[in-house]
Amino acid sequence: MLPAIFSITGVHRQFCEKYKEHKNLTEDPISLSCFRQFYYSKFPYLKKLGKRTDFCDVCCKLKTTIKDKKSSEENKTQAKISLEKHTILFTEARKAYSDHRRKTAQENGYYVLSMDYAENILLSNLLDEPGTFYFKTRRKVDIFGINNENTNEQLNFIIDECFKIKKGPDSVISMLDHYIETYIPTGSSLILYADNCCGQNKNQFLIGYLSYLVKIKKKLKHVELYFMIVGHTKFSPDSHFGLIKQRLKISVCESILDVIGENGIIRKSSKNNFCIAYKDPFLETVNFNWRDWKNSQEYVIDTLLESIQKVQIF
Numbered sequence: 378m379l380p381a382i383f384s385i386t387g388v389h390r391q392f393c394e395k396y397k398e399h400k401n402l403t404e405d406p407i408s409l410s411c412f413r414q415f416y417y418s419k420f421p422y423l424k425k426l427g428k429r430t431d432f433c434d435v436c437c438k439l440k441t442t443i444k445d446k447k448s449s450e451e452n453k454t455q456a457k458i459s460l461e462k463h464t465i466l467f468t469e470a471r472k473a474y475s476d477h478r479r480k481t482a483q484e485n486g487y488y489v490l491s492m493d494y495a496e497n498i499l500l501s502n503l504l505d506e507p508g509t510f511y512f513k514t515r516r517k518v519d520i521f522g523i524n525n526e527n528t529n530e531q532l533n534f535i536i537d538e539c540f541k542i543k544k545g546p547d548s549v550i551s552m553l554d555h556y557i558e559t560y561i562p563t564g565s566s567l568i569l570y571a572d573n574c575c576g577q578n579k580n581q582f583l584i585g586y587l588s589y590l591v592k593i594k595k596k597l598k599h600v601e602l603y604f605m606i607v608g609h610t611k612f613s614p615d616s617h618f619g620l621i622k623q624r625l626k627i628s629v630c631e632s633i634l635d636v637i638g639e640n641g642i643i644r645k646s647s648k649n650n651f652c653i654a655y656k657d658p659f660l661e662t663v664n665f666n667w668r669d670w671k672n673s674q675e676y677v678i679d680t681l682l683e684s685i686q687k688v689q690i691f
């Protein structure tokens with residue numbers, strides 16, 4: 378891995394300067410294009426270090442302590458032990474996730490899903506943006522993705538600003554419930570991955586809802602719920618959101634009509650990205666409902682939580 382500031386042009390310039398100085402020449406010994414060709418033929422495996430976002434605070438803090446010349450030997454040893462423990466934790470979590478993804482799950486009636494909220498989209502999105510846009514508040518559109526890890530197909534729920542509710546258990550469970558009712562056959566088993574956000578996922582309501590599907594509604598036979606380790610939460614929904622973001626960079630979106638539908642940016646971003654809008658702008662039909670799951674009378678969370686077999690230490 379080469380440092381992020383590395384550039385072939387810079388190396389070419391340095392090489393030419395040194396060479397000219399050494400040989401007392403005035404002209405460059407090699408053109409930039411020839412140098413580039415030579416570089417790629419000789420060092421095809423060298424890569425530039427890109428911007429890394431899956432880099433957690435704990436790793437960063439511990440690595441700094443270990444490298445810091447001012448920190449005491451005792452602190453360094455302690456940091457090394459902590460880093461080792463932390464590395465084992467996220468490596469094992471990543472391995473479990475990869476193993477689940479590899480499972481030919483659907484054949485055995487097992488479905489592996491992962492879900493997350495994306496950064497919201499701001500509309501309108503124009504390629505030639507007038508300067509005054511900077512001072513205007515644009516329309517925020519929420520995206521929530523549920524990925525089927527076995528097919529790698531992602532359904533993106535698109536919620537226009539006027540239809541959104543607070544991001545929390547009610548919104549997450551409403552969309553998950555729509556997905557499960559539509560795409561998961563009764564009697565299947567489910568493995569669900571979510572990020573480590575207490576407000577949206579790591580709460581009694583989601584756990585209660587999943588227990589309700591198994592114990593009361595008998596929709597599912599078995600459910601396992603996993604949370605990604607804090608700071609190491611990159612998973613499939615993020616890669617699909619990345620493709621949407623890339624598509625958005627090169628597209629003009631004046632309204633939600635340019636986002637949804639067969640010709641919208643979601644469908645055009647990847648063959649595996651699908652979308653469902655909260656309300657169809659043409660037919661005016663509501664495609665999925667917000668429900669007050671937190672106060673639902675259908676299930677009593679306390680009794681359901683008692684029936685959970687395995688307790689995971691977060």
Ligand SMILES: [Zn+2]
Pocket residue numbers: 432433434435436437463467608609
């Ligand atoms: Zn870490």
